[in-house]
Amino acid sequence: MLEAKDIAVLRGEQIVFVELSFTVSPGEAILLIGANGAGKSTLLRLLAGLIPLAEGSLTWDGQPILTDPAVHAGRLRYLAHADALKPSLSVEENLRFWARQWGGDIAQALDAVDLLPLAGLPARLLSAGQKRRLALARLALAPAPLWLLDEPSVGLDVASIARFGELLAAHRARGGMVLAATHVPLPLPGARELRLGRPA
Numbered sequence: 001m002l003e004a005k006d007i008a009v010l011r012g013e014q015i016v017f018v019e020l021s022f023t024v025s026p027g028e029a030i031l032l033i034g035a036n037g038a039g040k041s042t043l044l045r046l047l048a049g050l051i052p053l054a055e056g057s058l059t060w061d062g063q064p065i066l067t068d069p070a071v072h073a074g075r076l077r078y079l080a081h082a083d084a085l086k087p088s089l090s091v092e093e094n095l096r097f098w099a100r101q102w103g104g105d106i107a108q109a110l111d112a113v114d115l116l117p118l119a120g121l122p123a124r125l126l127s128a129g130q131k132r133r134l135a136l137a138r139l140a141l142a143p144a145p146l147w148l149l150d151e152p153s154v155g156l157d158v159a160s161i162a163r164f165g166e167l168l169a170a171h172r173a174r175g176g177m178v179l180a181a182t183h184v185p186l187p188l189p190g191a192r193e194l195r196l197g198r199p200a
């Protein structure tokens with residue numbers, strides 16, 4: 001279980017949030033909601049181990065998550081706003097980069113986001129939604145218990161959102177956890193909402 005207790009984060013001099021507490025158990029999904037600037041991306045970056053905790057505690061099965069940053073990095077997949085693609089490499093080569101770190105079947109992952117027909121195309125030629133699908137293919141490569149997703153459905157068409165829903169459901173069915181920042185509904189039935197910033 002992932003547990004945040006009374007956590008606070010600063011960006012520069014600014015307090016982004018304080019006294020935030022929540023838990024995420026295997027199979028659970030949390031939607032991070034709140035206005036622009038409320039701190040959703042900041043919380044995801046914190047959970048990914050990319051920015052420091054100012055106060056409080058963050059634990060994984062009772063142990064501080066950053067005791068061993070490499071162990072924590074190995075248990076998560078973080079999809080930021082940017083798709084983190086290398087434009088000159090092909091679709092398949094982009095995924096190979098991640099498969100070298102995590103293992104997994106590249107063809108199967110591309111198929112999960114319906115990109116197999118475009119496997120040989122340089123990533124710079126993909127449409128915005130296809131780039132997003134290639135980013136999502138990383139999730140399909142090899143299992144990791146914690147998915148941290150920043151506005152993952154931006155640019156996806158209806159069929160791609162349905163496929164993404166299947167990926168999310170399979171992940172949760174094997175005990176995976178999801179935290180997703182979003183301004184729109186996501187295919188995450190039964191997800192709890194965690195509102196950041198002031199109440200609307």
Ligand SMILES: Nc1ncnc2c1ncn2[C@@H]1O[C@H](COP(=O)(O)OP(=O)(O)OP(=O)(O)O)[C@@H](O)[C@H]1O
Pocket residue numbers: 011012014016034035036037038039040041042043181
């Ligand atoms: N590197 C940084 N240095 C200083 N302040 C930052 C930095 N990154 C973010 N902030 C500030 O932290 C606050 C939270 O930003 P964050 O990106 O987490 O919001 P968000 O809820 O994800 O917003 P959005 O819905 O617009 O994506 C904002 O006020 C932002 O200006």
